Amino acid sequence: xxxxxxxxxxxxxxxxxxxxxxxxxxxxxxxxxxxxxxxxxxxxxxxxxxxxxxxxxxxxxxxxxxxxxxxxxxxxxxxxxxxxxxxxxxxxxxxxxxxxxx
Numbered sequence: 336x337x338x339x340x341x342x343x344x345x346x347x348x349x350x351x352x353x354x355x356x357x358x359x360x361x362x363x364x365x366x367x368x369x370x371x372x373x374x375x376x377x378x379x380x381x382x383x384x385x386x387x388x389x390x391x392x393x394x395x396x397x398x399x400x401x402x403x404x405x406x407x408x409x410x411x412x413x414x415x416x417x418x419x420x421x422x423x424x425x426x427x428x429x430x431x432x433x434x435x436x437x
Contacts, residue, residue, distance in 0.1 A: 381433060391431045394419070407435070 376384075384391055385407070395406045396415040406412070413419045415436065426432055 376433070389431070391433055392426060393433045393435065394426070396434055396436045401437075410435075
C-alpha cells in the first residue's frame, strides 16, 4: 500500500488556500473516509530524509511560477488542485510520497 508522508497536512491545505497553491476558497473533493496512511513531518525531518538519500518522491504542489523560481532539488511539480489530480496515478506506489507547498 502506498504510504503518504505529508508535511503538516492541515497546514498545507490552509496554506494552499491562503498563499496561492489553491485556486478556490474551499477544499473540495476531499474524502473524509480515506484510509490512506500518512504522517506529518517537519522540515528538519525532510532534510534528514534527503541527506540520507531515502527512497522518496518529493512533490511540489505550488504554482508553476513559484516552482520555476525555487524548489527542492529533484522535486516533481504537480500543482494543486488540477496538476495533482491529473498526475496522482503516475506516482510510484512503492515509495513514500512527500507533498509540500510554501
